[in-house]
Amino acid sequence: MVKLMMLGFDGCSPEQVYKHADELPNLKRIMDAGGWGVNKSVVPPITPHAWTTIFSGKNPGTFGYWDFQYRSSYSYIEDQRATSMTCKEPRMHNILPPEGIKMGLVSVPLSSPPLYVSNGFCISDFMTATTKSNWIHPASMAQRVTDTCGDWIFDASTVDENFRKMEKGKLINRIKDMDVQRFKLFKEIHSEYDFLAMDCMGTDRMGHLFWSEFDPQHVRFRENSPFKDAYTDHLKFLDKNVGELFDKTGGPDKVNVVVLSDHNVQRLDGRININEWLISKGYMVLKEGAEKPTIQTSLAKLPIDWAKTTAWGTGYQGQIYLNVKGREKFGIVDPKDADSTLDQIVKELYQVPDNKGNAIKGSKITMRKDVYSGKYAHLAPDAFLFIGNGNWAINERVGYDSLYSYDTLLGQDDGIHGDDCTFMVAGPNVPRLGEITKESSLLDVAPTFLDILGVPIPSDFEGKSLIQK
Ligand SMILES: [Zn+2]
DSSP, rough: OOOOOEEETTTOOHHHHTGGGGGGGHHHHHHSSSSEEEEEOOSOHHHHHHHHHHHHHHHHHHTTSSSSEOSSSOOOOOOOOOOOOOOOOHHHHSOOTTTTEEEESSSSSSOOSSSOTTTTEEETTOOOOOTTOOOOOOOHHHHHHHHHSSSSOSSSOOSOOOOSOOOOOHHHHHHHHHHHHHHHHHHHGGGGEEEEEETTHHHHHHHHHHHHOOOOTTTTTTTTTTTTHHHHHHHHHHHHHHHHHHHOGGEEESEEEEEEOEEHHHHHHEEEEEEHHHHHSSSOOOOOOOOSSSSSSSSGSSSGGGOOOOEEEETTTTTTEEOOTTTSTOOOOOOGGGHHHHHHHHHHHHTOOOSSSEEEEOOOOOOOOHHOOOGGGSSSSSOOOOOOOOOOEEEEBBBBBSSEEOOOOOOOEEEEEESSSEEEEEOOOOSOOEEEOOOOOOGGHHHHHHHHHHHOOTTTTOSSOTTOO
């Protein structure tokens, strides 16, 4: 019989879940029986390394990626893409003793290509396009999954259509069809495994596309939108599925359950075109004679004079790299001036107003040295941006003729990731905790899993079990 079920609701906003808890009776049952709270995400709060931290118990400096794209040397371009193979630190499927614990990993990032679970199986994550590619290990499990759930859906996007461009009614149905598969599978196999973990990508996608439908503060809010309840309706849909799963398993009286997210999604106010800004301030210099592009141009294609450039920016939430002498190929910042240069850039960034000229409040810029440690920390960006409580995203492209932009090249985006994560835990091995008010983060999740399963917590884990009062 299953000992622990992890129900991952990707990007699920604790603020929304707890606000609507009375309409979510099955999630409420977990909260009432055990504990609930808000974990801080990783820096920056983005899916690939957030889930790796959840499953490894370590910060991204130990495994070497801090976004989907990262660098593995002091290159100017983040030319590597994180996959399931990138992390060399032990994760749950390596840490748990295979002789005692049969494990099933169901589309939990990063698991593309599918991870080799010696006593169990793995279905790959949302980075997989279709079941025509390598999607499940062992392959012998494929037929059973397909017979139970139909052809596996990895993400809301289809081969032909990015979810950001999909008609919204169609998108809602697609997301439901995807998320329900995870529950169908758990209902079918729960008695055969000890630890089952799933990730429902729907909650993240709903946040990105439907935030403007219900939040009056959103720049795109329209009154009485036909989709005004779509986000909470999806939470109710998931809750109903949790209830049906509990009917099969006996619920938190019989089975330990963790519900969690890797970050939240919140209102997007706009994007700051970070490299446009660095150019305007003279921190980034284009090659002599080169015109600033008038069409959106990626960093890789920008004619940057690296020998005159102090810093560059990348990413979605935003990160700043300094061009340091003796480190980057054409570095110009003397290492002894690196801290003060970075401080100066950060100070000026805090002053950037919004696109209407008003001050942006609540920005929080984190220095890498304060949050990353380990083997790969030195390759990470020097600073991570979190502008206006994280409501402002970053665009690294140049060519807008403005410091501001909104949607991505992929299409509509009404939400952005924030650093609050949903966390609920209950079960026979979990005391009644109520609201967990002590500071907690994603680093605390792996030790919590092990504590629930009665497995010793490795000494190099960075967090602490959340089921200890
Ligand atoms: Zn997202």
